[in-house]
Amino acid sequence: MTAAVRMLGTALAAPFRPRLGLLGESRLAFHVLPNDLDYNVHMNNARYLALMDVGRVDLILRTGLWRAMWHHHWQAVIAGCIVRYRRPLRPFQRMELVSRLIGWDERWFYIEHRIAAGAVLACQSMIRGAFLGSEGMVAPAEMADALGEAAVTPQLPGWIAAWREADRGFGVPARQLEPEEA
Template identity: 45%
Template structure:
């Protein structure tokens, strides 16, 4: 139930809050509650990913992408996530989640999400996702054009994202080459 309440709060604040440009950073604030904890009495690693879903929802709604996605009955999907956990979040601590689009290509959005306690980074994630429709994937350029009424050029793809893509491709090739006996 707590996640539903958090989601409702995020949606209401996004709908009533300040609009963002497509490359702006979304900021959502949370507190660690007892049901967020694992057996080590800090926030469970899985909960970070669940809350990152809410950060992406806030970003979609506040940039105007959410309106088009929901109208068209498209579906946002995360394909890959790379997360680095740096510090623990303890019971009742406040933290903020920052989400932003880094860049995109003809199929994928690449997003950065950070959890911060004060100015200290707690976790850092890079997400690769897309928007799906019944005929396949909606190109990010099409989404931006629908939202903004004009074409938007992607920022240059950082080398770190290119390296990540190479690593992902290497993993995929390794799995496909192995027998399934």
């Protein structure tokens, strides 16, 4: 229930917050609630990902991207995620979620999420996603163009190419991973 309440609160507040450029940062403040906790009495790993959903919705609403999505009947989908959990978050601890589009390539866009308690980074994630339209995937440059932004991406970190390459091997069917019979 908490994820839905946070999502609704963020969506209702978005029109009253400053508009963001395509590469702007969304900053949202939350507290760790009792139903965010796991059996170790710190924030559950899955709850971090649910918060990141809220951050992406804030980005979509405050950049005005929702208008293009509505007009073109696009759906935002997540195709991959890398998460690094660094420090636990305890009950009732205040945290800040920072979300930002860092760029795109010919197929995917990349969003970074950071969750921190004060100056201490608790979790960091990179999301790879796409928009789907009636004719398949929408080129990220088309998404930027729909916002009236320059369709030139900032340079992506070098490790993104390594992630794409690793992902190619990750999807190999199990039969192909088994050793060949002699």
